[in-house]
Amino acid sequence: MPGQELATPNPPPDPSQLPDSILTYKVQLDTKNFLDQKELHAVQAFRRAADYIAAAMIFLKDNTLLERQLTPDDIKHRLLGHWGTCPGLVMVYAHLNRIIRKTGQDALYVVGPGHGAPAILSCLWLENSLAPYMTPYTRDKAGLEKLISAFSIPGGFPSHINAQTPGSIHEGGELGYALGVSFGAVMDNPDLIVTCIVGDGEAETGPTATAWHGYKYIDPAESGAVLPIVHVNGFKISERTIYGTMDDKEMTALFSGYGYQVRFVEDLENIDQDLAASMEWAVDEIHKIQKAARSGHPIVKPRWPVLILRTPKGWGGPKSFHGEFIEGSFHSHQVPLPEAKTNPEQLSALGLWLKSYGPHELFDKNGAPTAEILSIIPEVDDKKLGQRKESNTTYHALDVPDWKSMAVEKGTQQSCMKVVGEFLHDVVERNASDFRIFSPDELISNKLDAVLRDSGRNFQWDIASRAKGGRVIEILSEHTCQAMLQGYTLTGRTGLFPSYEAFLGIIQTMMVQYSKFVKMSKETTWRESVGSLNYVETSTWTRQEHNGFSHQNPAFIGAVLNLKPSAARVYLPPDANCFLSTMAHCLRAKDYINLMVGSKQPTPVWLSGEEADRHCIAGASIWKFASVDDGLHPDVVLVGIGVEVTFEVIAAAALLRKHVPALRVRVLNVTDLMILGPWGSHPHSLSDADFDALFTSNRPIHFNYHGYPIELKGLLFGRPNLERVSIEGYREEGTTTSPFDMMLANHTSRYDIAAQAVRAGSQHNGKVRLDAHELASRFEHMAEKDKAYILEVGKDPEGIFDTPVFE
Template sequence: MPGQELYQSNPPPDPSQLDDALLQWSVKLDTKNFLSPEELKSVQLFRRAADYIAAAMIFLKDNVLVDRDLIADDIKPRLLGHWGTCPGLNMVYTHLNRIIRKTNLDALYVVGPGHGAPAILSCLWLEDSLCKFLPEYNRDLKGLTRLVSRFSVPGGFPSHINAETPGSIHEGGELGYALSVSFGAVMDKPDLVVCCVVGDGEAETGPTATAWHGYKYIDPAESGAVLPILHVNGFKISERTIFGTMDDKEITALFTGYGYQPRIVEDLDNIDNDLAASMEWALSEIKKIQNAARSGNPIVKPRWPVLILRTPKGWKGPKEFHGEYIEGSFHAHQVPLPNAKNSSEELDALQKWLTSYNVKDLFKENGTPVDEILSIVPVEPEKKLGQKPESYKGYTPLAVPDWHGFCAEKGSEESCMKATGRLLKEVIKKNPKSFRIFSPDELCSNKLDAVLEDGNRNFQWDIACRNKGGRVIEILSEHTCQGMLQGYTLTGRVGLFPSYEAFLGIVHTMMVQYAKFAKMASETSWRKDVGSINYVETSTWTRQEHNGFSHQNPSFIGAVLNLKAISARVYLPPDANCFLSTVAHCLRAKNYVNLMVGSKQPTPVWLSREEADKHCIAGASVWKFASVDEGVNPDVVLVGIGVEVTFEVIAAAALLRKLVPDLRVRVVNVTDLMILTPKGSHPHSLTEDAFEALFTKDKPIHFNYHSYPLELKGLLFGRPLLDRVTISGYIEEGTTTSPFDMMLCNKTSRFHVATAAVESGALHNPKVAVVAHEIESYLKHLAQKEKDYIPAHGEDSPGIFDTPKFD
């Protein structure tokens, strides 16, 4: 075989020769007869009923209890759904119910395999949680018929878990995030346990691989706990899973290394006793760790429990068909009998499968579950997994301090991030249990370190941070930060995610998935408002000349712009005072995806606190101090959007005042990007009259934009007379160079802005037209001189970033 010659010289280790002592790390329990006969019967009946309903939901539109032989008309015209994961999800749900009923546990259930909706919906119906939010799904035959027949059809429940699913705080459409969401959900919720099922396909993702470290950021004195269950059923859509090919020793070694106590649950002949004993053991271990921390004697590096549940894919479904295995293979992943409507053989197989559950043992004649099934359902509504308040009752808004007290003096210089850090420090003081910062190891680099002056990080494996109530989660994985932020937000709190601009795009698709969840939540009457997801984007390309091309990428702005108008908010405050106003607003706002882009370097403070307040409320304004005759009757409008590119607009205006005094320039700054969109396309859109008032009715407009010009073109599309608009922005130029050379390379420098102003202003002002060629040539000459100076001296020319004067 290929590569065999390598093995001859360096053979792989024989697994049988591995140290058997390793398996001592895998917890052993006596599970025989753990449940009483009554409990065992109830558990088995509940999950049998859940499995039956899940299977029926995929196939049936009528005859939902198979009271008669199935016919083709009983089968849905289009079969959608994922059967393979359902038996495992139902099993875990069943046992959680039993434990909640027995111990009064506060629990949420987070499911990584998002296409396991049939399982979750069947359990929600059995525990009567669907009916609370959707009265048409009563726990009777009529409600069951509606549930089964309306699953995965137009207007019905989708085939995946989403915001319309009671009890859900995570949509598993994109795999990899369930575990990090779960860790975020338990922060500052000391009594909450989130049971998180991670599919063995999902476990192959990079985000999940890092999220296993989440416990290293959970202080058991102040927060709840996550019970991870890795569901190993061996197959993805058409391939074996990595974890499915690992033996017990390998899995034990992996999770022991992560810092867990693994317990492998795989006794299929005794599975309910095995899982019941394992879950009770896990919860007792969690309680032991929490009690130690809360009594003042925390366990250093506690080993939290993790369960490895091994069951066949599509367990109890069809064993095989036409000579191909279904149960325990990838054929069980989606619809095991996909031609049941058109093939009499498959229809017969479906009949045998569904009747194997002995439906009459599960439901009464009126369709309600038998009493034994209901005996393990929690009695108190708020204890039921589908009715936990944390999953849908919204949030308590933050107490945000008055930002005016943190402002810098107009005319001084200040870092937007330094000022914001001081504000956030006070936010933490006022909201010690409902606000956290999730930062990918860049907090100090991003100049937000003021939040650490009276506080700390919350890294429990670091002796310097352990058990100190830190509000900062700093881990290099952007995926983990995003997942934790989502879990924290959707369970009623508020968070902030600061990041290098170039790498915030790593969570692009996660952000979009969250926005879709939020959109559906806003259209779901019973879900209450939650805080906004808040991003601070800094270390931007305009000042990443030292790290080079790899650290230059403002594309996350475009990702947010693509969201529905109900969600998207993008702000580019021009100075520290405006940034303070914007942060304070975003921390108070609800249901949005807020993106704030600003500089960490000291830059001029253009506006006083009062001016900044008015400017941010308006979203844009004419900056009279930089305009000719305070902007009245201009020949050209120059617009800055972003800190450094606005500086270049101001510098260009000052330069033009000297070189072309006859050119009438109006300077506008835009801080709320969404105002530019045509009227009606966004709640913040300027009316046509307001747009004309800012940008004139017909005069040339030159935008100097922080991000890609194409984004701005898309925003402006639909506004009249766009042929008068020119745009400069980031064009992916520049490497390890100087700050001003970055402006030159991307044609956003003052010389480029001034050239554009002269060229377009000459169309309306004859006096400018006379000197236009001369002035444009001189501006290009000045730009070239700077271009020559920088490599010769290794820095920008002195005074290039001095604040422009308009005397």
């Protein structure tokens, strides 16, 4: 009412007033004189050299060691790169080197701020981990000039870390995945520590928030450890970060709640002493946890260390320019002096900045790093972060069982997933440290629970599965499953990601980013092949239980189809034996993105083991048992792609045999989707002659497809005479309804197929043409009758999914 004050609710408590008891897990250390002066100066020299090179890489195309006054001609035409994160990345790299040299620790370095490539490349050059893979980048003046001048120009290193960066197993850019990748990398690598830098921008992402729980799936008896370092420099591209506004109590409350013990590294006056002591403390804590577990007395719910590193953004760069802060602000995020080529004041400021590192003190007359810098670099090449075998050369081929011995009887009805689950049980048994399944809490629902019979889950905070060597990681985060799978795969092992079909799309862009990494990896001369990323889609739209429209989405197929043809593989095996063959193939394959789509419900086994083997090798075949005269001289070709939609094609062929015996029908099944593309568009695509042998050169073709019809249209584009093709698939129609009602709603039912077959086939069959309208109308009427029955009774007609009989 006018004049009446609004009631004010009680304000929330001020986080800064949290009780001091919340700081229980904030670790205090005496760091003042942790390093002796010799080590301290060596670390600082390494940092100065790497920071100088990183800054020079962004700006200089000539005069790379400042042997004369900078001129505009020394500056690159396009200034690309990200300076703001580089000093922090370099600092951690320097201290990792010191620890590795001192202790011999096996380590990888995973960097969330992927645009910090100048920092990582400069460190790789200093430790001589570029030249062994790329000969021009020698650790001398010529190699340094090449590194600096060629950065972020055509033909040189890109502005972000990628597969061309030695030692990398993660490509930044799309943020949120570094931590999950790190946890995947240490699984079954008991001696490995992965130091993972999580930028405070990346820390705002949902995938990172979940990944903090990753250590709860790490058994310290069998796996290595992740040392997370949250780099809080306060700013993103143009805004403060959430973590940058949080005080010690808030940060400690957050991370102690996750289950960590927290150490802040923020003494800027003595930052190297602080970080050295903190990192050694963290490594010691990791070793204590591992020693307890490996001696048979594991610590229940151990608190792993996390470091919170607070430094100014762009530390060591220009402080300000014309009254505008650069260091410690978002202005240092990318290029701090973006007009250095055209603005004399900025060029002068750049010169002063670069000279502040004293490059003449850091490199000898040949351009090589000084002995002081080299004194903290690991002496053994395979201990260097850029030359670790885990990131470059460690593919472990799986011992894959003979699937044919597990083939099920032709003519029975079997669940593809149950049969494949038994196969995966044996895969797990044979590959105790090279194979894992990453699943978002859907393994049992998807009928793959046979893998749990003798193995189990690897959830260390659950007393039922703790320290029992389980091979299954179940966490209800598709992002974390994907990230762990990537880290596990890129360090030489093989994994499987089964999921409800509708929700694999959650990690679509992650999968695409990974495929880019693999593409670039294959274009290097020194990276070896890795196992394929293997996805199983089940709980599909075609067979509903209690789920509705939200659980009906086959779009992940299209995401894989859009990949580079050298990587993309999509399989839709039509029965359990074909799925066994496909799974065995995918687990042996390398460098691919394999998507397998199948059913968890019992469906007919159409092919014997031998027949399934031949069918899968070919990718498609004529199913003579369902065709007229074995498919000879057809009037129409009916094609099934997917388990349930293929069933409907077979059922339609049986209907036509009964009601339209004059119609000559050829039935095909396609199990390898990629064969359909025009010759040369994909390694698996059929030649024109082979395509015509299967599909004919001039007869109508009707596809009953599991996915979206537009995907098939795109795949077929370029094949001749496509006006004869019709396609039905998922039309985005659905609800919580019966399985056959889903077929009817999406026009993929036997009746829809039969009606289309009559209309199309009548063009080449005069007998059928006379009655085509009447016959097609009869099938459409059958569909309406079944629809009415389902709505009235609440279930599908009896026997609708019995194996079709051909009279």
